Amino acid sequence: MNIQDPTLSARTGSIDMAHGGGGRATAELIADLFQHHLTNPILDQGNDAALLPPVAGRLVMSTDGHVISPIFFPGGDIGSLAVHGTLNDVAMAGAEPLYLTVGFILEEGFPLADLEKIVISMARAAEAAGVPIVTGDTKVVEKGKGDGVFITTTGLGVVPDGVHVSVERAEPGQAILLSGSLGDHGVAILSKRENLEFETEIRSDSAALHTLVAGMISAAPGIAVLRDPTRGGLAATLNEIARTAKVGIHLEENAIPIKADVKAACELLGLDPLYVANEGKMVCLCEPGDADAVLAAMRAHPLGRDAALIGTVTEDDAHLVEMETEIGGVRVVDWLAGEQLPRIC
Amino acid sequence: MNIQDPTLSARTGSIDMAHGGGGRATAELIADLFQHHLTNPILDQGNDAALLPPVAGRLVMSTDGHVISPIFFPGGDIGSLAVHGTLNDVAMAGAEPLYLTVGFILEEGFPLADLEKIVISMARAAEAAGVPIVTGDTKVVEKGKGDGVFITTTGLGVVPDGVHVSVERAEPGQAILLSGSLGDHGVAILSKRENLEFETEIRSDSAALHTLVAGMISAAPGIAVLRDPTRGGLAATLNEIARTAKVGIHLEENAIPIKADVKAACELLGLDPLYVANEGKMVCLCEPGDADAVLAAMRAHPLGRDAALIGTVTEDDAHLVEMETEIGGVRVVDWLAGEQLPRIC
Numbered sequence: 001m002n003i004q005d006p007t008l009s010a011r012t013g014s015i016d017m018a019h020g021g022g023g024r025a026t027a028e029l030i031a032d033l034f035q036h037h038l039t040n041p042i043l044d045q046g047n048d049a050a051l052l053p054p055v056a057g058r059l060v061m062s063t064d065g066h067v068i069s070p071i072f073f074p075g076g077d078i079g080s081l082a083v084h085g086t087l088n089d090v091a092m093a094g095a096e097p098l099y100l101t102v103g104f105i106l107e108e109g110f111p112l113a114d115l116e117k118i119v120i121s122m123a124r125a126a127e128a129a130g131v132p133i134v135t136g137d138t139k140v141v142e143k144g145k146g147d148g149v150f151i152t153t154t155g156l157g158v159v160p161d162g163v164h165v166s167v168e169r170a171e172p173g174q175a176i177l178l179s180g181s182l183g184d185h186g187v188a189i190l191s192k193r194e195n196l197e198f199e200t201e202i203r204s205d206s207a208a209l210h211t212l213v214a215g216m217i218s219a220a221p222g223i224a225v226l227r228d229p230t231r232g233g234l235a236a237t238l239n240e241i242a243r244t245a246k247v248g249i250h251l252e253e254n255a256i257p258i259k260a261d262v263k264a265a266c267e268l269l270g271l272d273p274l275y276v277a278n279e280g281k282m283v284c285l286c287e288p289g290d291a292d293a294v295l296a297a298m299r300a301h302p303l304g305r306d307a308a309l310i311g312t313v314t315e316d317d318a319h320l321v322e323m324e325t326e327i328g329g330v331r332v333v334d335w336l337a338g339e340q341l342p343r344i345c
Numbered sequence: 346m347n348i349q350d351p352t353l354s355a356r357t358g359s360i361d362m363a364h365g366g367g368g369r370a371t372a373e374l375i376a377d378l379f380q381h382h383l384t385n386p387i388l389d390q391g392n393d394a395a396l397l398p399p400v401a402g403r404l405v406m407s408t409d410g411h412v413i414s415p416i417f418f419p420g421g422d423i424g425s426l427a428v429h430g431t432l433n434d435v436a437m438a439g440a441e442p443l444y445l446t447v448g449f450i451l452e453e454g455f456p457l458a459d460l461e462k463i464v465i466s467m468a469r470a471a472e473a474a475g476v477p478i479v480t481g482d483t484k485v486v487e488k489g490k491g492d493g494v495f496i497t498t499t500g501l502g503v504v505p506d507g508v509h510v511s512v513e514r515a516e517p518g519q520a521i522l523l524s525g526s527l528g529d530h531g532v533a534i535l536s537k538r539e540n541l542e543f544e545t546e547i548r549s550d551s552a553a554l555h556t557l558v559a560g561m562i563s564a565a566p567g568i569a570v571l572r573d574p575t576r577g578g579l580a581a582t583l584n585e586i587a588r589t590a591k592v593g594i595h596l597e598e599n600a601i602p603i604k605a606d607v608k609a610a611c612e613l614l615g616l617d618p619l620y621v622a623n624e625g626k627m628v629c630l631c632e633p634g635d636a637d638a639v640l641a642a643m644r645a646h647p648l649g650r651d652a653a654l655i656g657t658v659t660e661d662d663a664h665l666v667e668m669e670t671e672i673g674g675v676r677v678v679d680w681l682a683g684e685q686l687p688r689i690c
Binding site for chain 2: 017020021022024026027046047048050052053054055056057058059061063064065066067093095101102103104105134135136139140141142144146150152154155156157159166167168227228231232236240244275277335336340341342343345
């Protein structure tokens with residue numbers, strides 16, 4: 001993948017409706033910007049569809065739209081986020097991600113220089129992950145009918161033999177592991193949005209988790225459930241698991257890692273870190289006998305250094321998520337009915 | 346797939362920001378609307394990623410954003426179009442489409458009743474095509490930051506052994522076949538937009554072409570190139586082929602099928618049908634010795650009844666698309682630099 005500075009003919013201009021018209025302007029945008037930065041043998045085939053070699057094994061597909069605002073933020077941008085987000089959804093099926101596709105919806109007037117920054121960021125994230133972007137599409141809407149750029153990515157992956165990761169496999173008695181501290185992404189976005197400054201800059205945790213997952217699976221191929229607590233945070237993820245698998249969840253507040261500055265920012269902003277989005281963290285449910293091995297594998301990876309055992313799956317006909325608080329009480333961690341942080345991913 | 350009328354709790358309301366928040370409102374929207382209408386065993390797994398059985402053979406992936414305006418039009422809507430458009434991109438690789446994914450970007454205030462109509466339309470189109478929608482994603486943006494609904498679909502398909510359809514295989518001497526008449530989709534959209542009425546309603550040709558492709562490939566497995574002339578119309582498609590494969594194109598205007606009412610509407614609207622988008626037509630390049638067999642296979646399919654031999658691939662260092670006009674002259678069919686019809690797909 002070539003991520004050098006280009007000689008982009010249109011790099012100083014902005015998106016106009018012609019870039020979405022399917023004619024010469026569209027072709028030039030694709031060649032000068034997308035193909036230039038994202039180049040790989042499959043993308044360079046130049047067909048509307050990407051032709052891929054055969055893949056042996058069960059496949060996984062996942063798709064995710066990205067509408068985050070602001071599009072540039074501490075720790076990332078909409079481009080790297082769109083790569084990481086979909087890689088992670090594929091990885092949460094226990095799969096090795098193989099290919100990505102990307103669809104851009106651009107607003108008339110969006111600066112080409114910003115678009116180029118985003119495409120370079122996607123190229124870097126894809127290259128670092130070892131997963132090529134194999135085909136794409138660009139549409140343009142009139143000024144006022146979009147918001148700069150929206151990016152939908154889709155990932156294809158393959159599940160190793162013997163691995164069966166699925167939310168339905170959650171069962172009472174399983175250990176609940178968390179790969180690191182909560183709330184970094186959501187707090188970074190909100191701080192940027194509100195122009196808040198803290199002593200140390202809080203950065204998004206946006207990262208690709210598939211190599212961490214691979215390490216965990218080789219430590220314990222029987223892992224039952226993997227989920228990344230993005231929108232709605234850990235609370236939404238655990239409630240989804242509880243509802244789908246018809247189990248209860250018991251958490252220990254003491255055990256949940258949250259960075260001191262994130263905690264302080266949450267207090268200032270009136271946020272509960274359990275509900276704040278993360279983009280580089282995961283929850284893992286496994287048999288209690290596997291917990292030590294999985295935790296060790298997590299802690300051996302740079303993205304899992306702060307991994308912790310945070311609770312257990314319980315039997316509960318009400319499918320509640322309950323948390324033993326720091327002061328010893330028990331609190332129900334319900335879903336939020338409404339929106340806590342709009343456009344966080 | 347269940348496409349019956351639902352008892353959708355929220356069917357009379359509209360999209361609010363909470364539907365994109367990842368909490369309870371998002372989960373209810375997914376359960377009551379998306380899962381209800383699109384239900385199939387893979388979608389119903391309830392994971393962020395869809396787990397698919399192994400697929401033997403070369404794979405094809407394609408992605409397409411849909412931002413068409415208006416979202417409901419004669420002959421279809423943004424939902425059926427999003428299914429057909431991506432199925433066709435997969436089919437243009439000579440592949441059998443197997444699975445679709447869908448990403449919605451919804452604007453706050455969008456009526457849930459309209460969203461439901463669109464989802465039902467997607468369900469019907471997917472069911473008719475025999476291709477399930479296996480996973481999806483929903484994001485919501487504030488009022489004024491989107492335009493009702495944008496839909497990005499991604500398709501996965503498998504290429505039969507022995508089939509090698511790719512634009513680089515275009516070679517001088519090959520026959521150029523067109524599966525039917527030009528311009529229906531673009532004229533239908535523009536008529537609706539401009540509130541024009543004609544004696545007979547002009548309807549979009551939006552349709553899934555994969556079974557037509559399968560018939561053509563069994564008639565002549567050596568087919569070189571397939572392309573659907575969508576944005577930018579036949580002119581953009583043939584110029585792309587000429588540029589990519591470094592060939593020239595010779596067309597016979599007489600041979601190009603255009604319906605009388607579409608032709609009349611184009612004259613009225615100041616459009617050249619060669620540049621108008623189609624959503625249920627394809628161009629096929631094959632060896633001249635295969636042309637009769639492929640044409641017969643096309644005409645045997647309801648979507649290829651009006652198929653015609655419209656030209657030949659030539660040697661031309663300038664990679665021009667030239668057309669012998671009805672009155673015997675020769676005209677260069679250049680790319681449009683700008684936008685002819687914005688948001689046509």
